[in-house]
Amino acid sequence: MNPNKSDAHFDELDQQIRAALQVDVSPLQIKRLETFWRDKSLADRRQKIFRRFAAMAAMILIVLAASHKLWSTHAVTPSDPNQIAGAAPATPTSQPKDAFPESRPIQLTAENAHSMSHGRPATAYEQIMFSARSRQRKMVQRNAAFNAIDNVVERLAGDPNTDPRQLLASAGIALPNAEQFLLRRLNRPDEPRRETVLQLLAVCGTPQSTAAILQLSRDPAMREQALRTLEQTVGSAGLARAATQTNDAGLRTAIYRRLLANATSLDAYLSLVQNDFLRDEVLVVADELPRPIIDALLQRLNADKQSTRLAAAFVLGHANGPIVTKSLIDLVSENPASPTEAWLALIARRGQQADQFLTYATRQPRLLGHFNRARVYWSQTIH
């Protein structure tokens, strides 16, 4: 079949289609797009130039650092080695070749009375010996600190009601050192006092403990306490950041649930909702929300930061239930000029109640404009 021949009688239809597809392009839109293009193009050029400069600067710094290191390892030595030896330059005599040149005793002078190795770099042997002796001293100190930490752990395990902070203070160990020793114990695969170590880390832990505690959180038996310790150590924001650092999906879900369980950590949860790569996963735990959380999210729709409002809209849009839908409908009905994010949440809802209201909104002049704006905003935010 020759398509061209069979389509010949569609000419009139084609004309009608072309007429139907006739569109007028707004000069204002063209202008906006041209401006957009020029701005983005210029920004892209500047970024590329900046990157090139940064790479060149980094190369220069590396070369300078390497040169400095090379120069400093070859320390300045006295220019006249004979001054150190205190001997005059040996002059060859007319003696037979197998005779040794006459050597002179070293003559100490005021100039060379100080260390004879002044300015000479340490030999390899000297470096090793010095390091070994220093380490020996440090090892003795470290063993004592280890023992002290072990005592603290055993005492707390024996009496969990003891104040961990007081125990650490009474042991005379600086908190940063205590943290290091506790992390070593935690990293042991057969550590019998993991719960007690976590109790102590909750007191003296810093963001440095995050990786070790996260690793422990992979164990479902320890997950609850480990996440509680992590939150006490680095706060809700730190816990949210930790979720982005693990590839354990079960652990991430546990973190999301924990953050969404309290209104105090809600902002940390919303920060994860703002992450385009994690959003779908983060929203899965928002299927059923308790009333206090719903109220907190509705309040967030009026937050100053747009990103917070938008994240709250995503969560409310995802959460199921007539309570959320009714709350959103009441919100936009009483005040149609509510933040656009409130409308977004309603648009994202599923269910007959939301559909009916939105259909109603298309027929109400006082609601229609806000609904339209929200729809445009929606199409911008999901792309």
Add this chain to the structure above:
Amino acid sequence: MDRSTVERLVVEHLPKALRFAQRLTGDAYIAEEVVQESLLRVLRRWRSYRGDAAFDTWFLAIVVNVDRDRRRQRHQLLPLPPEDITAKTAGPDDHAAAGELQTALRCAIDRLPDRQREVALLSIGEGLATHEVAKILDISDANVHTCLHLARKRIAKAIGLDHANREPT
């Protein structure tokens, strides 16, 4: 091809791209967003344009891909009610009979399967040749002919056009 030439070509073809995007999306605001996203992709990929095809062919291919991505993500949106609340592509005289036919044609085009709709818009709407449409959509010429034929048949049937009498029934 150097960057300044590409930048100049983009500005020259912006009206065409916007017009095409409006036909694709049926909404002036969404069309502008689609073109904006297309411009960002042009910025990222301008080096891939080697000048072996017309620039508008390359540009429109990007617009088509952006629209496809947008449609894939759009499944969460509510479907539009038949009385379209967004900007129409028809003129202000859409209450006349001719306007009603155009509205019906527009709806019929919107209801086409994606591939047929794209072929129809490029072939009929933009007036591009078969090989240009094939290059934009990355399909064969024969596929373009087939899709166009099917699209016309569907549109004709949707508006009640009787092929034998060539009159809407």
